[in-house]
Amino acid sequence: MVDQQDDSGPSLRMIEIVFALICIAFSIFLMIGSIKLGAKWTPDGPESGYFPFYIFLMMFVSSTLVLYEKLVLDKKNLTEPFVKKSAFKQVLCILIPAITFIFAVSLIGIYVSSMIYISVFMIWIGKYAYWKAILIGLFVGVVLYLMFEMWFQVPLPHGNLYNPLSMIGVN
Amino acid sequence: MDEVSALFHGFSVALTPFNILLMLVGISLGVIIGVLPGLGGANGIAILLPLTFTMPPTSAIIMLSCIYWGALFGGAITSILFNIPGEPWSVATTFDGHPMAQNGRAAEALTTAFTSSFVGALVAVIMITFLAPMVASFALKFGPPEFFSVYFLTFCSFVGLNKTSPFKVITMIMLGFGLSTIGMDGVTGQLRLTYGFNELMRGFDFLIAVIGLFGIGEILLAMEEGLAFKGATGKIRYQIVLETWKKLPKYWATSLRSCLIGCWMGITPGGATPASFMSYGLAKRFSKNSDQFGKGEIEGIIAPETAAHAAGTSALLPMLSLGIPGSPTAAVLLGGLLIWGLQPGPLLFVEKPDFVWGLIASMYLGNVVGLFMCLTCVPIFASILRIPFSIIAPIIIVICTVGAYTVHNALFDIWLMLGFGVMGYIFKKLDYPMAPLVLALVLGSRAEESFRQSMLISSGGLDVFFSTTLVGTITSLGILLLFWPLISKFLVIFKTSKSESS
Numbered sequence: 001m002v003d004q005q006d007d008s009g010p011s012l013r014m015i016e017i018v019f020a021l022i023c024i025a026f027s028i029f030l031m032i033g034s035i036k037l038g039a040k041w042t043p044d045g046p047e048s049g050y051f052p053f054y055i056f057l058m059m060f061v062s063s064t065l066v067l068y069e070k071l072v073l074d075k076k077n078l079t080e081p082f083v084k085k086s087a088f089k090q091v092l093c094i095l096i097p098a099i100t101f102i103f104a105v106s107l108i109g110i111y112v113s114s115m116i117y118i119s120v121f122m123i124w125i126g127k128y129a130y131w132k133a134i135l136i137g138l139f140v141g142v143v144l145y146l147m148f149e150m151w152f153q154v155p156l157p158h159g160n161l162y163n164p165l166s167m168i169g170v171n
Numbered sequence: 172m173d174e175v176s177a178l179f180h181g182f183s184v185a186l187t188p189f190n191i192l193l194m195l196v197g198i199s200l201g202v203i204i205g206v207l208p209g210l211g212g213a214n215g216i217a218i219l220l221p222l223t224f225t226m227p228p229t230s231a232i233i234m235l236s237c238i239y240w241g242a243l244f245g246g247a248i249t250s251i252l253f254n255i256p257g258e259p260w261s262v263a264t265t266f267d268g269h270p271m272a273q274n275g276r277a278a279e280a281l282t283t284a285f286t287s288s289f290v291g292a293l294v295a296v297i298m299i300t301f302l303a304p305m306v307a308s309f310a311l312k313f314g315p316p317e318f319f320s321v322y323f324l325t326f327c328s329f330v331g332l333n334k335t336s337p338f339k340v341i342t343m344i345m346l347g348f349g350l351s352t353i354g355m356d357g358v359t360g361q362l363r364l365t366y367g368f369n370e371l372m373r374g375f376d377f378l379i380a381v382i383g384l385f386g387i388g389e390i391l392l393a394m395e396e397g398l399a400f401k402g403a404t405g406k407i408r409y410q411i412v413l414e415t416w417k418k419l420p421k422y423w424a425t426s427l428r429s430c431l432i433g434c435w436m437g438i439t440p441g442g443a444t445p446a447s448f449m450s451y452g453l454a455k456r457f458s459k460n461s462d463q464f465g466k467g468e469i470e471g472i473i474a475p476e477t478a479a480h481a482a483g484t485s486a487l488l489p490m491l492s493l494g495i496p497g498s499p500t501a502a503v504l505l506g507g508l509l510i511w512g513l514q515p516g517p518l519l520f521v522e523k524p525d526f527v528w529g530l531i532a533s534m535y536l537g538n539v540v541g542l543f544m545c546l547t548c549v550p551i552f553a554s555i556l557r558i559p560f561s562i563i564a565p566i567i568i569v570i571c572t573v574g575a576y577t578v579h580n581a582l583f584d585i586w587l588m589l590g591f592g593v594m595g596y597i598f599k600k601l602d603y604p605m606a607p608l609v610l611a612l613v614l615g616s617r618a619e620e621s622f623r624q625s626m627l628i629s630s631g632g633l634d635v636f637f638s639t640t641l642v643g644t645i646t647s648l649g650i651l652l653l654f655w656p657l658i659s660k661f662l663v664i665f666k667t668s669k670s671e672s673s
Contacts, residue, residue: 016601023342030349033364045627048359051619052352059345065338082600087395091596094394098387098568102589105572106582114569118562126561140566144573154222154577 015082016070023063027056093125109159115141174301181528185233185536193226193234194533198541201241202548206249207567213500213609214386215242217378218574220507228511229526233533235507236487239500240292240537243443243483244545247284247476252277260443260479263451267464267471274467281549282415283472287426289542291477294430295437295484296534299491303520303531307492310517315624316635316642318494322618323636324649325495329607331652339603347608350375351615370583377506377612378578381499383588384605386571388595390564412546422473425454429474433481437497438489443479450478484534491515491527494617499606502613 010018034056037049083091097117104113119137122128148154158165184190204215216235223231246261251268264284271280313321326344330337353364354374365371419426429450436446454474455464464471486497487504494516496502508515513523520527575588598605611618629635637643651658 012600015597019597019601023346027345027349030364033366037361037363041626046623048356048361048363051622052349052364055345055348055352059342059349062338062341062345066336066342069336069338083395090394091391094564094568095391095593097565098589101565101568102572102585105585110569110573110576114565117569118565121565122561126559128561136562140569144569148573155580156573156576157582 010082012080012082013070017067020063020067020070024060024067027060027063030056031060097121105157105159107159107161108164110156111141111145112159112164114144174304177304177524177528178300178532180524181530181532182536184229184525184529185532190230190233190529190533191536193230194237194537194540195544197234197237198241198244198537198544201238201243202245202248202541202545203241204238205242205245207563213381213498213503214389214571216500216503216507217381218386218570220378220503220510221574221577223507224510228508228513229529231511232504232507232526232530233537235504236530236533237537237541239483239504240534240541242500243292243480244285244288244541247288248281248545248549251280251284251472260447260475260483263447263475263479264472266451266475267466267468270465270467271469271472276467278411279415279469280467280472282412282546283419283469284476285542285545286416286419287429287473287476288480289538290426291430291433291480292484292534292538295434295481295488296531296538298434298485299488299534300531303488303492303527306488307517307520310493312641313493313517315621315628316638317645319618319621319625320636320642320645320649321493321495322614322621324645324652325614326607326611327649327653329604329610331655335602335604337653337656340607343598343603343605343608344611347611348615348618350380351612352619370581373579373581375587375612376578376584377502377609379575379584379587380591380612381503381609382571382575383591384595384598384609385499386574387568387589387592388599388605390567391592391596392599393560394564418469419473422470425458425470425473426477428453428457429477430481433478433483434485436478437482437485437487443482443486443498446482447475447479450474487534491519491530492517496610496613499609502610506613 031053034049034053037052038047039049039053040047041050097120101113101117104116115137117137118140119133122133122136123130126133144156148156200219201215216238219235219238223234226234243260247264247268250261250264251272254265254269268280268284271277329344330340351374353371354362355372356363362372432450432453433443433446436449437443451464451471451474454470455461458464458468458470460468460470483498483500486501489495489497490501490505492515494505494514496505505515513519513526571588572585575584576582578584595605597603598608625635626632629638635642636646
């Protein structure tokens with residue numbers, strides 16, 4: 001049944017524990033980094049690693065306590081799922097295209113990337129007609145260009161690899 | 172009275188054609204931002220902040236604060252019509268607002284919401300007008316230990332007054348402080364904890380964090396539900412406005428109580444969200460119609476909306492007079508002030524009265540204009556949500572990307588925003604509060620600075636934080652709040668054991 005399938009996957013409790021462990025590891029890592037910078041109090045004042053060390057030390061202590069809370073004290077919600085499979089799929093539906101979009105921004109600039117991104121998203125996920133999607137994508141791209149290049153005079157990425165706008169004679 | 176004449180001077184600053192235009196633009200943008208999920212008040216202001224660099228600071232902050240009011244108003248529209256809170260502080264409005272809309276009383280609900288918001292904000296602004304200069308002159312007595320103790324109190328109140336695990340809150344606060352230390356150390360010029368990544372030299376900008384955490388994170392979370400908007404229509408007719416206005420004065424007690432809760436929560440960094448819930452809860456307890464709550468009771472809208480707006484507005488008081496933001500959005504505004512070279516705090520009132528009173532005057536105007544615009548333009552704003560999510564979602568992501576890029580013109584920041592977005596999604600699901608993280612990120616370097624200076628004064632001893640009555644009181648209050656969850660548990664055990672033995 002759909003529900004059974006939906007509930008498989010990591011439980012909320014497990015993700016909480018994993019995340020607390022990540023916080024602990026992160027704080028230890030940065031504590032070591034701070035010690036390397038020097039974490040003593042000299043007569044001139046603190047060395048630059050002084051504050052980061054104690055801050056991450058406190059983070060270490062509090063995340064350990066969170067781990068303790070989740071591991072030992074909080075025994076209910078043992079099997080509640082972190083996220084349902086169907087819900088997670090929908091999150092991926094927006095996350096993966098977003099990652100691709102940002103890649104594209106660095107390669108071919110933001111104006112063309114946004115046009116492609118919006119149009120593709122509308123066609124693939126929204127199941128819109130091709131002409132509607134392309135029209136809206138084009139519209140947003142043009143508005144962005146007018147707003148930022150012309151009105152605000154704020155430069156947006158033009159693409160490190162290739163600037164497609166040069167094809168139509170715009171900079 | 173001094174304040175009133177200063178206020179009138181402020182009105183003259185605020186009422187230029189350019190500034191009025193900015194107010195209208197700001198409020199419209201704000202309502203649209205408040206209506207769209209993913210673009211919250213803090214997020215929207217963060218995105219638009221770099222665009223205001225070309226404007227004079229007074230005009231810039233007038234527009235930004237009007238966006239803030241707009242977002243406050245806008246969150247109510249979607250809560251009532253679509254049962255989707257556009258902002259975290261409008262969640263409580265959905266409890267009674269949407270049932271009212273479903274019963275065909277949408278116009279009444281909307282009018283109540285906007286009017287209550289207006290009243291709450293107005294009371295808060297009046298309070299700011301008279302209290303801010305007082306608080307500012309009081310704060311002139313503050314030295315580094317006093318400032319640090321106030322920061323300490325701020326963060327302790329997050330720990331003490333939050334319902335989630337105090338250890339999660341502390342972890343978030345420390346994470347925020349920790350992230351604020353990464354980058355170039357202002358004092359020694361050394362690169363701290365960048366591990367060879369040149370891009371980290373700039374450190375973690377709070378704007379990127381806000382756009383990622385509150386914007387992208389929000390969208391990722393919203394996608395779980397799959398977003399299908401089926402909402403009530405929201406035409407407001409003139410008659411209904413007048414009839415509702417006749418009904419409202421009956422609830423003056425609820426309104427007053429909510430204003431007080433809101434002002435208190437705004438000043439002590441609680442923010443609009445806890446204010447709205449607390450106010451709803453208290454209204455339900457004290458109301459004669461408490462069994463009607465949740466089914467479409469007018470009081471259920473008055474309470475949270477008044478409190479949320481009072482809190483949102485009064486969060487600006489500690490920001491202006493002490494440099495301590497009372498909410499994430501105020502934190503972003505604070506960051507903006509710092510970027511424009513304005514030092515919020517007691518000296519701001521002395522050195523830049525034009526700016527401060529122009530801003531306060533614009534708060535009055537902004538709220539009046541906002542109320543008027545909302546009452547007349549609700550159908551337009553509501554129709555924005557009829558645009559299907561598959562069009563809106565990528566557009567919002569594009570806007571967030573632009574916002575993140577324009578802060579430092581760095582592609583790395585866009586990736587950072589995405590990273591914060593994923594973290595924001597995880598934080599929300601695991602119930603780690605993000606407001607203390609953002610506040611710590613904004614205040615990190617200033618807190619570190621005051622701590623360093625305090626320690627230099629006392630040559631390394633922590634007793635400097637109890638050296639005078641003022642700083643000792645504030646520090647003790649902070650410690651009390653920090654351990655409050657523990658203390659209240661003991662009190663409960665104590666009380667139950669007493670009642671068992673008797």
